[in-house]
Amino acid sequence: MRKEIRIAGFGGQGIILAGIVIGKAAALYDGLKAVQTQSYGPEARGGASRTELVLSDEEIDFPKVQSPDILVAMSHEALIKYLDDLKDGGTLIVDPDLILEDEIRPFVEEHNINLYRAPATRTAQEEIGLAIVANIVMIGAITAITKVITEDAARKAVADSVPPGTEKKNFSAFEAGLKMV
């Protein structure tokens, strides 16, 4: 089993942290092998942001994502940029409030993409009252939709990745994401 995941959006959404949490959950708590990588641009703020994960039950020889099984898009720009790389029959998770679905509908149909809508940003704002936990909501959604990591491992990884004192809000965010599916 080798699963390639790409999560992309814009700077400030906590994209990289989402990748780290999923990697930690897989590698430290689910007994899988995991490699997390990320794109580095010269911009300190804003701009595009991207993280990639390879998860496997065997040693990971090639550490980079070639053709993702799962694409998570948290901006329209990221969606358009990376959609072509998604495997036929792959899983696409989008934050529906941040993308224009009409533009991708033909591609989704043509390539048998399983499209899921996870309104992470709206949920974070409305249910948790904190837009910055949208990434944790999305981790919940990814966990529930893809099952690449277990819920229990994801909870543990969230716990040791978020700043002390913010655990409660982040757990609520994670649970809200789980319930989206």
Place this chain on the structure above:
Amino acid sequence: MDETKENRFMKYLRRERLPNIFCAGCGIGIVMNTFFNGMEMAEVPLEEVVMASGIGCSSRIPGYVKCDSLHTTHGRPISFATGLKLANPEMNVVVFTGDGDAAAIGGNHLIHSARRNIDITVICINNSIYGMTGGQISPTSPQGSYATTAPYGALENPFDLSRLVTAAGASYVARWTTAHPLQLSKAIKKGLNNKGFSFIEVISQCHTYFGRKNRMGSPIDMLKWMKEESVVKRKADKMDESELEGKIIVGEFHNKPAPELSQINCKLLEDKCTAGKSSAFRSAYQGD
């Protein structure tokens, strides 16, 4: 040789390395004497002194002194000294350097170490020329002075090193010439006792190159020139620019204690650091 007439500082030297390579009449001999004199006045035993130096005539001093010393690369001795001091703050770290070493290739290290106010005493023997390589122009050569690489006279403005280092943040800065051995000894004493970055600039004679190129072919000519042209800072402060042209301003440029880097670092290490020694002290010798 009559043993009783031997220089009283001979005990500090590596006797087996003598005679030294310096030209007869070179200012370095005076600087070595004044250093040992200042060290005794400061009551710093040589056992507590470690030296670092770069490349050039002045940088050969540590090789003749019976203490631990790093004869390093051109311009960089202060960076080595920074590591020596931070890894063992108990040591009294002294850097011997020259104008080419400290002001040209090593200028950046000089100003940054002054900024850090790290407890190092830098003795910069400024003879306004590259002596070891045969008389090339240096960043402190007076405008119009001659050197092999300034055959028509130096075109550029020279650095005023003591003012530069003061501005950069050193806590003790003084300039004297080799014609002022007593004042120089006192400045070295103060520099060694100062807990912070001390910079002692010594205007010195290179009669072999600077002198010959600039109509002062003997050490005596040059010492006379330095004595006659020197103006103490207090007096110079009251003189105007035209009066000071061609003069050597000597004296204390700055003397104001300030927080020192190795001590600040020890505070950071807090409980790891007792009596000025961090728990890392000589840690390389501990196995697993």
Place this chain on the structure above:
Amino acid sequence: MKTENLFIQGNEASARGAIKAGCRFFGGYPITPSTEVAENIAIFLPKVGGTFIQMEDEIAALGAVIGAVWSGVKAMTATSGPGFSLMQEHIGYAAMTETPLVIVDVQRGSPSTAQPTMASQSDMMQARWGSHGDYEIIALAPSSVQECFDFTVEAFNLAEKYRVPVMVMSDEIVGHMREKITIPEKVDVLARQMPFEGPEEFLPFKAAPDGTSAMPAFGDGYKMHVTGLTHDERGYPDASNPEGHFQLVKRLCDKIRKHTDEISRVKNYYTDDAEIVVLSYGIPTRPSLKAVSMARDQGLKVGFIKLDTVWPFPEKTILEGVGGAKRVVVVEMNLGQIFYEVQRVLSGVKVELLPKIGGEIHLPEEILQKIKLQGGL
């Protein structure tokens, strides 16, 4: 502290390895993509009584490291291409003065400023020959986050054993990627040796029979003079003596060259019956091994050699590993550096290069294609 499992970047693993190996001083200068080594060790060092300093440039950084080593601590720096270039002067000084130290070079696209956020293996020859003169160093090439930790520990021990600069030739990919690593409670740490002789008898630059020489610290009463000039066994300058210079420089080279077998870490995979051998080091070993197992699945007799130490060049081990193979493919992220070394060692074998620059690793499929392309299998 018990055994720990962490999911961290290679650069953080290097910093953690250094602390475990006893490093208590870091002099550095920020440069992408190595900066996380400095940032992490700046957090760790004060907690173990050690000192971190950010110097004004890389020349000063390595100068401070050398100073700290002579004060009796283990010390390191980390950098990348442009900074590594600036350090070359002091790498030569460290080799000449037999100062043990560790440099982690997180390689990026080169030459000049080039690609700060992209990987390469373009400093491999600079690691070996970057400073002027004849000298030897040791270089290791990690291909995983675990190896970033393990090889940094190893680097400190090798540095102490041979009193030589040791380089961990990491790269942007391995430095920045996160993987699980296991940090053992204790690692083997080689302590610096004090001489048996007292200050009157001790010669700080006399060759030890086994290559390892004792090294007291400044302040221990040995009153050593350490110089980059050609020096005698006492450390005194002796720069105009042709025979003395020959003896010194020959000894500095021989203490590494004659221990190449002891220093070398090379792993062979499926080489026993191999007709083609793929050879690589660092991060491209991962797609290489994948390509080799793909080739095996297709019935091709292909073996793989992974160099964990690149310098001193493990000639004998490579010759043995290649055995009777007819063809060797060298996979590296530059336009050919170690390739020429392999070619030199394997006369009579067809050695081919699969280069790649631009920042990305070779794909397993590319390597497989190269294996098959002219293999005649």
